[in-house]
Amino acid sequence: MDTQSAEFGENRQAMIVKLAALDDEFANAVAGGGEKKVERHRARGKLLVRERIELLLDPDSPFLELSPLAAWGSDYTVGASVVTGIGVVEGVECMICGNDPTIKGGSSNPWTAKKCFRAADIAAQNRLPTINLVESGGADLPTQKEIFIPGGRIFRDLTRASAAGTPTIALVFGNSTAGGAYLPGMSDHVVMVRKRAKVFLGGPPLVKMATGEESDDESLGGAEMHARTSGLADYLAEDEHDAIRLGRRIVSRLNWRKQGPEPVTDYGEPLHSAEDLLGLVPADLKAPFDPREVIARIVDDSDFDEFKPLYGTSLVTGWARIHGYPVGILANAQGVLFSEESQKAAQFIQLANQVDTPLLFLHNTTGYMVGASYEQGGIIKHGAMMINAVANSKVPHISILMGASYGAGHYGMCGRAYDPRFLFAWPSAKSAVMGPAQLAGVLSIVARQAAASRGQDYSEEHDAAMRAMVENQIEAESLPMFLSGMLYDDGIIDPRDTRSVLGICLSTIHNGPVSGADGFGVFRM
Structure with missing residues (x-):
């Protein structure tokens, strides 16, 4: 990551503005x-x-x-x-x-x-x-x-x-x-x-x-x-x-004892500064960013063993430690999940359950890929395989929404409905059934087809007004403060605090036993 680039500076400034707005809302709560x-x-x-x-x-x-x-x-x-x-x-x-x-x-x-x-x-x-x-x-x-x-x-x-x-x-x-x-x-x-x-x-x-x-x-x-x-x-x-x-x-006087395995103690801090996380996420979430840059700034010693790095490359998976606790990490790279990424995720989740290792999901996905060739290639059954694995995994899950978390990709990456132990969002995060422009476009197509079936003219002026209204509504309802207000996450955090928050969460999780699933549902192959 080039921290001296103009793009990094613009991203950082946009994040600082979001953090300032967040501070104002926290002040209202206090x-x-x-x-x-x-x-x-x-x-x-x-x-x-x-x-x-x-x-x-x-x-x-x-x-x-x-x-x-x-x-x-x-x-x-x-x-x-x-x-x-x-x-x-x-x-x-x-x-x-x-x-x-x-x-x-x-x-x-x-x-x-x-x-x-x-x-x-x-x-x-x-x-x-x-x-x-x-x-x-x-x-x-x-x-x-x-x-x-x-x-x-x-x-x-x-x-x-x-x-x-x-x-x-x-x-x-x-x-x-x-x-x-x-x-x-x-x-x-x-x-x-x-x-x-x-x-x-x-x-x-x-x-x-x-x-x-x-x-x-x-x-x-x-x-x-x-x-x-x-x-x-x-x-x-x-x-x-x-x-x-x-x-x-x-x-x-409670004589309280943790039941989970203790963390290792001979670990080091990440080799890269958490300050860099402010300039990582583009203001336009359509632009991809490399989640390995996030991983390098939150895991012990910046030490990450990537699993299947050449297969299903829009999902990064691998093993690391955070504050001495072992974790398996699934992080979206290019936004879209294909069949390969879904199968890779399902296998990785099974492996984590075999060795009783908690999972960390780093969200930046627009969902599963659509289109005739992908449907024919089995994207539904492969996406279902990933969601099945997430739903039936028994090791603790933690989710961090960094950027986009749209559609069924939100489910496959362990969104709120899949009971992660903790779910936090960055100020840059957005979550909805799909992006505002895509949702407005779908409604426009449906309205055009309905008018044509009735033999009626379709008003372009009305269409433009409808699309603008829908985009504004979905944009407002996708923002982290709206979702946090609805209790769809456990809080919005400064990206620089991610490692500390994860450390507290992992320590908390280990108050109880940590063990994987004995079996999963039927995977459609």
Whole structure:
């Protein structure tokens, strides 16, 4: 890669602009309910949710925040009123979920539930203890129809985690009312802050309406009552800092051990700078780039053993290590997947499952090749072979969307529907059923044919307006911020952080056993 070329400079500048826009959206998430709500929260002597998380984590350890742009583009605050992510507490990787009480008192909207579901899936798949930092008024009542029925899954996930021997911990800093009271009720370990935590199924007004009984917050659901009388609180904290201290002590006593194989420790950093990744992806995703340049900047020692380098050359496959963990890598080279690439991928995925090696998918594909000769050559059955292999592979998968991820190629490269353990996107990524121009063109052809079959004239002016409208719509719906807002990825990352993010993901994956498939479905040959 020529880092001095004009093309590299243009690509780099385009990526920097995208990263700046991304930073603005992250700032919106961090701002929570806004300056006034934050000031009011602080005036009550309370910490913000990210301050609580920072104190909970081991000093100077990373926190991989997940889905920070959830609800982007919706009527709800960016971030969905909750912070989720993976962090290290007393040397143990934990899933951390914290309500943001500056946004409607931490109440849960439909996107909050979806974000919490995704966090629970990640915790279950990777055998992570979960720590909930609780301060929530329960469901956002105006949207209860979208929350109540699916929302019960949050409590189901807690009890299933406990049954699987994966600890769950609730640190209650404030309100945890109505259905939210079951969150500490279904956790293995519960800490409540004195004179702050309020945990009850129905508050004083509801009790008055339902039974006529007069009561107050403290006697009905205060921390001290639950510590002394009901037994719901296992630990009574004096203040927020004390609650976090107790939470860390609980984790230190879990006697937690990883079950996956340990990484090798005698590895080196990549030989090439991660800064170069800013100028790698062309602004026009139709222009190809060599994924080996990405691999050389994310794997240990830039050491990559390529598999079948002369066959199916638009898909690069091979073996490497990242932060000492072995990985098999599948990376799109020229965008289009042909029959050869599909068969190569299926074989490589089988090999990875034979040797219990996680797979990393680096996306930049426009999909499987179309055309009469390719259909006659079996592109459907060969593409199906690759998708079959991905769907039935049992080793952990991680996907990074670098550029295009269109059509069934998104499926074959382990898109969201194929349950990768983690899926992240670069700011340059786009994903849709096909490119905007192609989709608009298909609709135009169909409309022309329909008009001709009815014997009607076709308006070129109307066609041009329709194509422009469709292209703009598909372009907007293909962008990473839109897809991240829909929770179709686990976050948009700076390309320079790719190696670090992958290192955290691989370490997280190895909390549980790593083993391959015993068999696959029927491959059409």
